[in-house]
Amino acid sequence: MVKVNLWGSLRSATGGLTEVEVDAKNTGEMLKALAEKYPALDEIIEGGVSVAIDGLIYKEAWFTPIRPDSEVVLMPYMKGG
Amino acid sequence: MVTEYKEGAAGTEYSKRDFKVVGTRPPRPDGVDKVTGRALFGADLTAPGMLHATILRSPHAHARIVSIDISGALALDGVKAVVTSNDFVKQGSSGNQDTLDNCMARGKVFYDGHAVAAVAAVSVKVANEALKLIKVEYEVLPHVTDVDAGMLDSAPVLHEGRKFRNIPEGNNANVSGYWEFGHGDTDAGFAKADIIVERSFKTAATHQGYIEPHATLATMGPDGRGEIWACTQGHYMVRDMAAAFVGMDTSQLRVTPSEIGGGFGGKTTVYLEPVALALAKKSGRPVKMVMTREEVFRASGPTTSSSTDVKIGMTKDGRITAGQAKLRYQGGAYPNITAMLGAMTAFAAYDLDAVQTLAWNVLTNRPKQAAYRAPGAPMAIYAVESVVDELCQKLDLDPIDVRLMNAAKKGTLSSYGPTFDEIGLVATLEAAKAHPHYAAPLGPNQGRGVSCGFWFNFAGNTSVSMGINEDGTVSVIEGNPDIGGSRASISMMAAEELGIPFDKVRTIVGDTNSIGFNDVTDGSRVTFSVGLATIKAARAAIKNMCGRAAQVWGIDADAVDWVDGAAVPMGHNAGEFPPMTLAEIAKDSAKTGGPIAGHHEVNADGAGVSFGVHLVDVEVDPETGFTEIKRYTVFQDAGKAIHPDYVEGQMQGGAVQGIGWALNEEYIYGEDGKLQNAGFLDYRIPVASDLPMIDAVILEIPNPGHPYGVRGVGETGIVPPLAAVANGVSHAAGVRMTELPMSPPRILAAIDGAK
Numbered sequence: 001m002v003k004v005n006l007w008g009s010l011r012s013a014t015g016g017l018t019e020v021e022v023d024a025k026n027t028g029e030m031l032k033a034l035a036e037k038y039p040a041l042d043e044i045i046e047g048g049v050s051v052a053i054d055g056l057i058y059k060e061a062w063f064t065p066i067r068p069d070s071e072v073v074l075m076p077y078m079k080g081g
Numbered sequence: 082m083v084t085e086y087k088e089g090a091a092g093t094e095y096s097k098r099d100f101k102v103v104g105t106r107p108p109r110p111d112g113v114d115k116v117t118g119r120a121l122f123g124a125d126l127t128a129p130g131m132l133h134a135t136i137l138r139s140p141h142a143h144a145r146i147v148s149i150d151i152s153g154a155l156a157l158d159g160v161k162a163v164v165t166s167n168d169f170v171k172q173g174s175s176g177n178q179d180t181l182d183n184c185m186a187r188g189k190v191f192y193d194g195h196a197v198a199a200v201a202a203v204s205v206k207v208a209n210e211a212l213k214l215i216k217v218e219y220e221v222l223p224h225v226t227d228v229d230a231g232m233l234d235s236a237p238v239l240h241e242g243r244k245f246r247n248i249p250e251g252n253n254a255n256v257s258g259y260w261e262f263g264h265g266d267t268d269a270g271f272a273k274a275d276i277i278v279e280r281s282f283k284t285a286a287t288h289q290g291y292i293e294p295h296a297t298l299a300t301m302g303p304d305g306r307g308e309i310w311a312c313t314q315g316h317y318m319v320r321d322m323a324a325a326f327v328g329m330d331t332s333q334l335r336v337t338p339s340e341i342g343g344g345f346g347g348k349t350t351v352y353l354e355p356v357a358l359a360l361a362k363k364s365g366r367p368v369k370m371v372m373t374r375e376e377v378f379r380a381s382g383p384t385t386s387s388s389t390d391v392k393i394g395m396t397k398d399g400r401i402t403a404g405q406a407k408l409r410y411q412g413g414a415y416p417n418i419t420a421m422l423g424a425m426t427a428f429a430a431y432d433l434d435a436v437q438t439l440a441w442n443v444l445t446n447r448p449k450q451a452a453y454r455a456p457g458a459p460m461a462i463y464a465v466e467s468v469v470d471e472l473c474q475k476l477d478l479d480p481i482d483v484r485l486m487n488a489a490k491k492g493t494l495s496s497y498g499p500t501f502d503e504i505g506l507v508a509t510l511e512a513a514k515a516h517p518h519y520a521a522p523l524g525p526n527q528g529r530g531v532s533c534g535f536w537f538n539f540a541g542n543t544s545v546s547m548g549i550n551e552d553g554t555v556s557v558i559e560g561n562p563d564i565g566g567s568r569a570s571i572s573m574m575a576a577e578e579l580g581i582p583f584d585k586v587r588t589i590v591g592d593t594n595s596i597g598f599n600d601v602t603d604g605s606r607v608t609f610s611v612g613l614a615t616i617k618a619a620r621a622a623i624k625n626m627c628g629r630a631a632q633v634w635g636i637d638a639d640a641v642d643w644v645d646g647a648a649v650p651m652g653h654n655a656g657e658f659p660p661m662t663l664a665e666i667a668k669d670s671a672k673t674g675g676p677i678a679g680h681h682e683v684n685a686d687g688a689g690v691s692f693g694v695h696l697v698d699v700e701v702d703p704e705t706g707f708t709e710i711k712r713y714t715v716f717q718d719a720g721k722a723i724h725p726d727y728v729e730g731q732m733q734g735g736a737v738q739g740i741g742w743a744l745n746e747e748y749i750y751g752e753d754g755k756l757q758n759a760g761f762l763d764y765r766i767p768v769a770s771d772l773p774m775i776d777a778v779i780l781e782i783p784n785p786g787h788p789y790g791v792r793g794v795g796e797t798g799i800v801p802p803l804a805a806v807a808n809g810v811s812h813a814a815g816v817r818m819t820e821l822p823m824s825p826p827r828i829l830a831a832i833d834g835a836k
Contacts, residue, residue, distance in 0.1 A: 012247065
C-alpha cells in the first residue's frame with residue numbers, strides 16, 4: 001500500500017481525507033487506483049495532475065516506480081512561463 | 082560572480098566532473114545575426130502573392146454579439162477573405178475552446194479588444210478599411226474588471242450557465258477555480274506567537290512587455306497542406322492548436338519558429354496563427370498578420386492582478402509559528418491556474434509547522450491572462466515577504482537572520498506538499514548576508530529591502546537530434562525557440578560531452594517536421610530538459626563512434642572508452658592503439674557503417690526547484706514620491722551555470738521586470754471597462770537609464786536530476802523584486818506600502834496618510 005497526500009481542496013472528493021492509501025507500484029497504478037476508490041477524483045486526474053515522489057515532481061509519467069515507504073503527493077498540473 | 086559547487090550533493094543523474102567548455106563565456110552564436118539585422122523575426126518573412134490581415138476588435142468590455150454582417154467588407158475591392166468564429170472548428174476540451182474563443186469571440190465579447198472578425202486583403206490599408214464595413218450588432222452588458230468586485234454576488238456573470246470544478250458553496254459564478262494547500266494546525270500556531278501581523282495587499286496586472294509584437298505568416302494550398310511562420314515560444318503548440326482550430330491533421334501543418342524578440346511566458350499560446358491559417362485556407366493566398374503595440378496590450382495576455390490577505394505569527398526571537406494567505410487573482414475572462422501557483426509558492430521559502438494558503442481565480446472583463454515568468458509567485462511572495470519584513474521591523478530583528486532561522490532546507494516539508502531535496506535557500510541567504518552590499522551605509526531617505534523568492538522549474542517532453550559531420554563538426558537540432566540563449570548552452574553541453582571545442586558545434590531550432598515533439602519553451606525548462614536530452618544524444622553518438630573504432634581495431638566495442646573527444650582502448654588488455662578522434666572516426670564514417678548521429682527523446686523530470694534572494698537600496702523623494710533604485714544585487718541558486726553570462730542576464734532581466742512591476746507598470750481601466758494606457762508611453766517599463774547595474778551572484782548548488790547539475794534559471798529572478806523593492810520603499814518612506822505599483826502619487830498619499 002502507498003500513502004498518497006492530496007492537496008487540501010480535494011478533501012471534498014475523498015470524504016474529508018487529505019491522506020489516502022491505495023495499492024500501487026507505480027504512478028499509473030496509483031492514479032488508476034485513486035480514481036477507482038474515489039470516483040470524484042477521476043475527472044481531476046483526467047484533467048491533468050502532477051505527482052511528487054520523494055520530493056521529485058513528475059508530470060504524466062505512468063511507469064515511475066513507487067516504493068511502499070515513498071512520500072507520494074498528488075499535486076495539480078503546473079505550468080510555468 | 083559564480084560560487085563553486087558544494088560538495089556532497091549527488092543524485093541519479095548528477096555526477097561531479099571537471100568541465101572544459103561548460104562554465105566558460107563564449108560569444109553568443111546569435112549575436113552577429115541580431116546586431117546586423119540578418120536574424121529573421123516574426124514580421125520579416127514575405128511570400129509571393131501575400132495578403133495582409135487585420136482584426137476587428139470589440140469596443141465594449143462585455144457584450145453579447147447579436148449579429149455580424151461581413152458583406153460590406155467582402156464587397157470592398159482588394160478584400161480576399163473574412164473570417165469570424167463560424168470559420169473555426171468547435172473544440173472537444175474546454176481549455177482549447179477557451180483559447181479559440183479568445184482568438185475569435187463566439188457569441189460574446191468579454192473584454193475591450195476581443196477579436197470579432199478578421200479581414201485578409203491586398204494591403205493593411207485595405208484590410209483596415211474593410212474592418213470599418215463590418216457591421217456588428219452588440220447587446221452591451223454590465224462589466225467588471227476588479228478582482229474583488231468580480232467576486233461579489235452583485236457582479237455581472239461572464240459565463241452564464243458554465244459549471245466550474247470544485248468550487249465550494251458560497252462563491253459566485255465568476256469564481257472558476259479554488260485551491261487549498263498547507264499542513265499543520267494554524268490556530269495552534271498563531272496561539273504560540275508573540276506577535277501577529279495581518280495585512281492586505283493588491284498588485285496590478287502587468288504585461289510581459291516583450292519588444293517584438295506577435296506576428297505570423299500562414300499559407301494553405303489547395304492540397305490541404307499548410308505552413309506557418311510565427312514568433313512563438315512553442316511551435317509544436319502552435320501547430321497543434323492551429324490545426325485543431327481549422328480542422329486539419331497536424332502532419333499536414335508545418336510550423337517554423339522565427340527569431341523571437343522576447344516572450345517571458347506571453348508567447349506560450351496562440352492569438353494570430355489560427356486566424357491567419359483560416360484566412361489562408363479561405364483565400365488560397367499566404368496571409369501575414371502583425372499586431373500593433375496597442376493590440377499587444379489590449380488583446381494579448383498580461384499577467385493576473387491580485388488581492389491577498391496574509392497573516393503571520395512570530396515569536397520574539399524571530400521563529401514563525403504559523404502562516405496563512407488568502408489569494409484572489411483575476412486573469413481575465415477565461416479560467417487559469419495562476420492563483421493556484423501563487424498559493425503553492427507563497428510560503429515555499431519557509432520551514433513551517435503550520436501553514437495554510439487558499440486561492441480563488443475570478444473571471445473579469447479583461448484579456449485572457451498569459452503566463453509571465455514564474456506565474457503567480459511574484460504577487461504571492463510579495464505579500465508574504467512584506468509581512469515577514471514588517472515583523473522583523475516591529476521586533477527589531479535582522480531580516481536575513483530571521484529568514485535563515487526559518488529557511489526551508491533539505492528535509493523541510495514544503496508548504497505545497499512534497500519534502501524538499503537538495504535546495505540552496507540557506508546558501509543564497511548566507512551569500513547575501515556576507516555580501517558588501519548588505520553592510521553598505523544608507524543615505525537620507527534611503528531604505529534597504531530584502532526578499533526571498535522561489536520557483537518550481539519544470540521539464541517535460543523534449544527531442545534532440547545531432548549529426549556528426551564528416552569534417553569532425555557537429556550539427557544539433559533542438560525543438561525549442563531560443564528565448565534565453567539555448568543555442569549557446571546546448572552547443573556547449575554537446576561540445577562538453579563529445580570532448581570537442583564549442584566552435585565545432587552549431588545548434589539550430591528545427592521546425593515541427595525536423596525532430597520529435599517538444600513542449601513549449603516555458604517553465605525554465607529548456608537548459609535543463611534540452612540539455613539533458615543533448616547530453617544523452619551525444620552519449621548515443623559516442624557509443625556509435627566507440628563501436629566504429631572497435632571495428633577498425635578489431636576488438637570488442639565494450640573495450641572502448643571515450644576520453645577527451647577520442648575513442649581509446651579501455652586498459653592494456655584491449656590492445657595498444659592510439660586514440661581515434663571524433664574527426665578521424667567521422668571522416669571514415671561512410672566506410673565503417675554510414676552516417677553517425679545521436680538522438681534522444683524523453684519526458685524529462687527532476688528539474689529541481691530554485692531559490693533567490695534580492696537586496697535593493699532605494700531612495701524615495703518625499704517631495705515627489707519618486708523612487709530611485711540606488712543599488713541592486715541578486716543571489717540565486719542556479720545549479721551549474723552552463724554559460725554564466727546568460728544566467729546573469731536572466732537574473733538581471735527578472736530583477737528589472739520585477740522593479741517595473743513594483744514601481745511603474747499597471748493596466749489601468751476606466752469606468753467604461755476600457756484599457757486606458759495601451760502603449761509604452763503610458764505603460765512605462767524600466768529602461769537602462771532608470772537603473773543601476775544589477776549585480777548577479779550565482780550559487781551553483783547542483784541539481785541531482787541533471788547530469789551536469791543544471792537547474793532552470795529563467796523565472797526565479799522575477800519573484801523577489803516586488804517585495805524587495807516594496808520593503809525598501811516602506812523603510813525609506815517610513816510607511817508600509819501595500820499596493821503595487823508604488824507610483825509617485827501612491828507613495829505621496831501613503832506618506833501623507835501616515836502623518
